[in-house]
Amino acid sequence: MSTHADTHTDTDGRRDGVPWGEFAAAEPDLARTVEERFAAHTHHVLATLRKDGSPRTTGLEVRFLDGELWFGMMPGSMKALDLRRDPRFSLQANPGEGTTMGGGDVRVAGRAVEVPKDDTETRARYVEEVEPPEPFHLFRTEVTEVVRTSVEDEKYLVVQVWKPGAPVRTLKRT
Numbered sequence: 431m432s433t434h435a436d437t438h439t440d441t442d443g444r445r446d447g448v449p450w451g452e453f454a455a456a457e458p459d460l461a462r463t464v465e466e467r468f469a470a471h472t473h474h475v476l477a478t479l480r481k482d483g484s485p486r487t488t489g490l491e492v493r494f495l496d497g498e499l500w501f502g503m504m505p506g507s508m509k510a511l512d513l514r515r516d517p518r519f520s521l522q523a524n525p526g527e528g529t530t531m532g533g534g535d536v537r538v539a540g541r542a543v544e545v546p547k548d549d550t551e552t553r554a555r556y557v558e559e560v561e562p563p564e565p566f567h568l569f570r571t572e573v574t575e576v577v578r579t580s581v582e583d584e585k586y587l588v589v590q591v592w593k594p595g596a597p598v599r600t601l602k603r604t
Contacts, residue, residue: 451497
């Protein structure tokens with residue numbers, strides 16, 4: 431179901447966003463943990479940028495399909511309009527009830543690229559899998575950062591950070 435536009439690069443010439451599947455191939459254990467955290471609950475929190483540059487947070491359901499992280503949205507929703515104007519986002523997995531957060535606290539940042547309405551093949555495959563209400567906006571993502579924060583041995587705060595072109599960096603604090 432992948433529909434890739436040219437991948438962007440930062441000022442150093444490095445790729446600054448990759449499809450979910452590329453991240454998952456590079457870091458399968460972290461990717462599996464992140465996907466499990468998102469699968470644990472239906473609704474998550476998406477942060478986008480408003481026209482004036484201030485942040486907007488809204489609820490969102492997400493899907494991991496065919497090596498991609500997908501966002502489907504109601505037509506004309508503010509979050510869809512935000513992403514059309516400025517594709518940068520941050521997505522926080524629902525932590526669930528209490529303070530245990532099995533699997534840790536996870537978030538993904540990147541850019542959302544809208545799948546055009548005339549890409550009927552990609553949209554049809556998404557509809558077949560997800561069955562969203564029609565009409566809808568559909569975005570695939572280019573991941574620029576994945577972060578997992580967890581507690582180890584009830585003593586250490588462990589932060590794992592991944593960015594394209596680098597291995598996972600792990601920070602441990604007491």
